[in-house]
Amino acid sequence: MSDYREREKSISIGTIEEEPVSGTRLEPGVADDGGEERGEAELLTINLGPHHPATHGVLRLLCTLEGETVRNIEPIIGYVHTGIEKSCEDQEYWKAITFVERMDYLSYYFNAYAYCSAVETLLDEEVPPRAQYLRVIHMELNRIASHLFWLGTGALDIGAITMLWWALRERDLILDLFEMSSGQRFHTRYFQVGGVMEDIPPGFEAKLREFLAQMPARVDQYEALLDQNEIWLQRTQNTGIVPLEKLLELGVTGPLLRAAGKPWDLRKAMPYCSYEDFDFKIPVGTVGDNYDRYRVRMAEIRESVGIVQQALDGLPEGPYITGNRKVALPPRHELATSMEALIHHFKLVTEGFRVPPGEAYVAIESPRGELGCFVLADGSAKPARVHMRDPSFVNLQALKHMGEGTVIADFIACLAMLDPILGGIDR
Amino acid sequence: MEVIRTKVSGSKEDFRAKQLSAQQMLRGDLDGAGLEEYVEKRLLLTKLQDAQGWARKNAIWPLGFGLACCAIEMITVIGSPRNDLSRFGAEVIRFSPRQADLLILSGRVSIKMAPIIRRIYDQMLEPKWVISMGACASSAGMFNNYALVAGADKFLPVDVYVPGCPPRPEALMYGILKLQDKITREPELGWRERYRADGTEEISDAGPDAPRR
Numbered sequence: 001m002s003d004y005r006e007r008e009k010s011i012s013i014g015t016i017e018e019e020p021v022s023g024t025r026l027e028p029g030v031a032d033d034g035g036e037e038r039g040e041a042e043l044l045t046i047n048l049g050p051h052h053p054a055t056h057g058v059l060r061l062l063c064t065l066e067g068e069t070v071r072n073i074e075p076i077i078g079y080v081h082t083g084i085e086k087s088c089e090d091q092e093y094w095k096a097i098t099f100v101e102r103m104d105y106l107s108y109y110f111n112a113y114a115y116c117s118a119v120e121t122l123l124d125e126e127v128p129p130r131a132q133y134l135r136v137i138h139m140e141l142n143r144i145a146s147h148l149f150w151l152g153t154g155a156l157d158i159g160a161i162t163m164l165w166w167a168l169r170e171r172d173l174i175l176d177l178f179e180m181s182s183g184q185r186f187h188t189r190y191f192q193v194g195g196v197m198e199d200i201p202p203g204f205e206a207k208l209r210e211f212l213a214q215m216p217a218r219v220d221q222y223e224a225l226l227d228q229n230e231i232w233l234q235r236t237q238n239t240g241i242v243p244l245e246k247l248l249e250l251g252v253t254g255p256l257l258r259a260a261g262k263p264w265d266l267r268k269a270m271p272y273c274s275y276e277d278f279d280f281k282i283p284v285g286t287v288g289d290n291y292d293r294y295r296v297r298m299a300e301i302r303e304s305v306g307i308v309q310q311a312l313d314g315l316p317e318g319p320y321i322t323g324n325r326k327v328a329l330p331p332r333h334e335l336a337t338s339m340e341a342l343i344h345h346f347k348l349v350t351e352g353f354r355v356p357p358g359e360a361y362v363a364i365e366s367p368r369g370e371l372g373c374f375v376l377a378d379g380s381a382k383p384a385r386v387h388m389r390d391p392s393f394v395n396l397q398a399l400k401h402m403g404e405g406t407v408i409a410d411f412i413a414c415l416a417m418l419d420p421i422l423g424g425i426d427r
Numbered sequence: 428m429e430v431i432r433t434k435v436s437g438s439k440e441d442f443r444a445k446q447l448s449a450q451q452m453l454r455g456d457l458d459g460a461g462l463e464e465y466v467e468k469r470l471l472l473t474k475l476q477d478a479q480g481w482a483r484k485n486a487i488w489p490l491g492f493g494l495a496c497c498a499i500e501m502i503t504v505i506g507s508p509r510n511d512l513s514r515f516g517a518e519v520i521r522f523s524p525r526q527a528d529l530l531i532l533s534g535r536v537s538i539k540m541a542p543i544i545r546r547i548y549d550q551m552l553e554p555k556w557v558i559s560m561g562a563c564a565s566s567a568g569m570f571n572n573y574a575l576v577a578g579a580d581k582f583l584p585v586d587v588y589v590p591g592c593p594p595r596p597e598a599l600m601y602g603i604l605k606l607q608d609k610i611t612r613e614p615e616l617g618w619r620e621r622y623r624a625d626g627t628e629e630i631s632d633a634g635p636d637a638p639r640r
Contacts, residue, residue, distance in 0.1 A: 051547055053491055053522045058540060079540045080495050083574035098569065105496035168507040186496060186593050423495050
């Protein structure tokens with residue numbers, strides 16, 4: 001039996017032969033069942049997942065427990081491996097957008113933006129300012145929707161079921177807006193290489209303003225429900241602390257890193273998509289525990305509302321997609337009158353556009369951290385390689401450091417506050 | 428979906444009279460001709476099987492099981508106040524397969540995941556049903572590659588397919604309504620009887636006498 005299969009064995013019971021390894025952070029009062037008897041304590045390896053309500057997808061964790069204390073965590077991934085990166089190599093550049101969107105399925109606008117932006121870099125294509133602002137509006141709305149879903153399911157894991165109904169209520173409003181602009185709630189494929197698919201329809205702005213007006217009050221409601229809840233505070237405060245240096249060593253980004261006190265946000269550090277035009281703050285935590293992770297995300301929702309407000313107020317006039325007919329489809333009405341437009345349309349739809357050889361890496365700030373997209377072009381109409389640096393994949397490494405030494409109930413809270421998306425991890 | 432609206436016949440007085448006779452019946456005041464009339468008016472005759480099917484279709488317990496993108500829309504169907512699944516009696520999500528009778532395959536089924544899904548399905552007790560939600564679970568959808576099983580019906584029986592990528596919550600609810608129709612109309616309990624699939628049992632390594640799946 002191979003080593004891997006050996007590890008996959010679900011349940012095994014063994015006895016400790018030596019003292020627990022140093023570095024385990026046993027807190028006083030936790031698993032305090034007689035220090036001298038620890039030599040005889042049993043280690044129990046249990047299998048969490050891939051079908052488990054708290055794993056947020058099909059994540060599998062092999063947990064070694066000593067009593068209720070977690071001694072070791074081993075994540076096993078790949079249960080939703082879809083081969084998206086490989087599939088992208090078979091598609092024309094503009095068709096691959098549909099594929100990359102389905103990686104991290106809660107932040108589809110970010111995936112599409114990272115990919116489109118990498119292709120635009122290779123093509124050296126300018127994106128009109130209106131398209132950039134429309135992209136910012138949709139990405140920030142997507143960030144709010146993603147954080148809302150995290151809030152609902154994360155609170156559900158800790159036992160606060162009301163948050164799920166409340167968060168999904170507002171999330172539906174955002175998905176309505178997505179549906180208005182693109183016709184789909186999910187996986188909208190709104191971003192194109194060179195701009196966006198269509199201009200926002202009439203009525204979108206009014207509906208968005210209505211949403212923006214009510215969202216801060218709704219965040220107040222969530223916080224009123226959670227911040228004065230003793231159970232919530234005890235479950236999140238001072239649990240799952242990982243030192244900042246460790247997080248930096250592991251390459252963890254996003255709200256996890258910011259909760260530990262590092263104000264690293266690519267929207268500020270390396271502005272893209274005209275983020276430098278907007279005035280917003282980077283929320284950071286002080287302790288780096290689960291409560292800070294929750295507070296940082298709640299503050300990010302508020303900041304995102306502010307960014308969308310500014311982008312909507314300052315939405316420039318002009319085209320919503322580049323005028324380069326070699327890259328973007330001509331407007332529908334031109335097809336009936338212009339032979340040239342018809343030819344461009346035909347060429348784009350049948351063959352796609354060719355991208356000069358080269359490689360590009362674009363990193364953006366997704367709701368979970370640094371989302372990078374690497375595209376290698378060989379001069380044909382299909383990418384030679386597409387790779388995504390998904391934040392969930394990198395952040396999952398921190399789980400071991402968050403969970404080891406805590407009790408298993410706190411470990412579930414850590415997993416909830418980590419917010420991994422398995423579609424992004426496995427791709 | 429067809430919605431038929433019928434106006435409630437009878438006036439307020441009729442309704443009041445009905446209420447009064449029901450009260451008398453419960454108190455035991457009705458006898459003779461009055462009781463006969465009451466019974467004729469109020470009694471509904473049906474087969475036990477039909478009544479059982481009706482009860483069963485309105486008490487589906489889905490398994491809390493998500494795979495990928497479609498799982499988010501599935502949670503929206505169950506959890507969002509807009510599409511409250513408890514209207515159809517199917518909101519009791521159970522995370523143990525032993526307590527669930529509906530498996531919603533929500534998302535892409537990878538080759539690594541397929542045996543686990545089959546195992547979960549085998550652990551569920553009869554009668555059990557499967558909804559294949561979305562293009563991926565039904566046919567691998569747009570991902571025609573090495574990693575996915577092209578259709579979950581290759582390794583377990585699927586009762587209802589819901590198209591979409593991902594399907595709208597309304598589409599999944601329509602799928603659940605279709606399943607409810609199926610449950611009332613086809614009361615065969617086991618899936619082997621339902622799909623005439625005798626002779627496909629796996630024989631375990633323990634020998635022919637071991638319990639069959």
